[in-house]
Amino acid sequence: MNVLIIGSGGREHSLVQKLNQHHHDVHVAPGNDGMEEAVVVDIPETEFERLALYAKEQQIDWTIIGPENPLSGGIVDVFREKGLKVFGPDEAAARIEGSKRFAKRLMKEYEIPTADYEAFTDVEEAHAFIDEKGAPIVVKADGLAAGKGVVVAATVEEAKTAVSGMLEGNRFGSAGHEVVIEEFLDGKEFSLMAFVDGEHVYPMMPARDHKRAFDGDKGPNTGGMGAFAPVPDLAEEKVRFAVDEILFPVAKAMQEEGRPFQGILYAGLIETKRGVEVIEFNARFGDPETQVVLPLLKNDLIQVIEDLTNDRDPHLQWKDEACVGVVLASSGYPGSYEKGNLLPAHRATSGFFAYAGVKKVDGAFTGNGGRVLMAGATGASHEEARRTVYQELKPFAGSTDFFFRTDIAKDI
Structure with a gap:
């Protein structure tokens, strides 16, 4: 098939490599110079009309959206309006990643396990809440901040500085004009992605990434410095709980909210003393988790997408590696x-x-x-x-x- 990948990072190169293995003709926009297995197309990921026109002209069978920004900007809506086959959530469904406050409200309302939280636009009110709760505590920019909008504050002062930097210092632009402050969850983290169409959920293999910049999990949070899959110290019953009590319920909740989700639902999870809880949801393939999960998937990715979107079980198969x-x-x-x-x-x-x-x-x-x-x-x-x-x-x-x-x- 003719497939167009939107994006330019390592996640998108991993998608290119996976599709190339199954002999699809792959285009990527805007791509990067390392993606030599694909036709690299010099169209920015934000220019939806140009991308849709390219897809029509090149008779693209499927477009797969990699990054969060075009998804939150409504690229899927544009492609669907033009009768193009595109894999990813529309703007309404992508809000599960585009707004931390929305995601937390959804989880609270539908009883999906996650940290307690409050949202703020006022610095003094946020600071008072931090004084009341103490540290460690987590401060998150409400919107998209390229994986850098989360501060795990070890002290009250660090948390207050983070809030001031977002609400007053414009550190993350409009993404930080509202902040979510939540309790610190202690435990081992893991990521669980799933192919989702409405209430149909097909989980992938769990992975674990390393967010901190330096050895020993030291230094600032990054978009991810490495990952591995599967996760050997993760008990099977914890994975089943995550699927049954988190992924399926959130897919159903999105349906009930009038925001049916189609695409990749990514759950950032943590094993706490209370059990498995949600740190965050993303509305797309994770980066860098995709680069270690897709090489273990035996199925042709397009076969999976075709099955999923035609109400068939894709029967995911995994390498024993x-x-x-x-x-x-x-x-x-x-x-x-x-x-x-x-x-x-x-x-x-x-x-x-x-x-x-x-x-x-x-x-x-x-x-x-x-x-x-x-x-x-x-x-x-x-x-x-x-x-x-x-x-x-x-x-x-x-x-x-x-x-x-x-x-x-x-x-x-």
């Missing part, structure tokens, strides 16, 4: 960083590279984003996959322009 991925990032990320630094010569031997923030200059890759690429590998065990990944990353060891964590999937 593990996958580990480690992100290479620009020095300074998630803060300010330089673009244009030359990447050392590298080539995938036993693993793979999913490219994100790269640009080719005179035939060589340069850094063009915070997260530059992910090195990944599958193996009979996590340790085998991990050894392969770090072998692939050897050319980057000791670089002053780029860095990566050395403890992804260690001691799990």
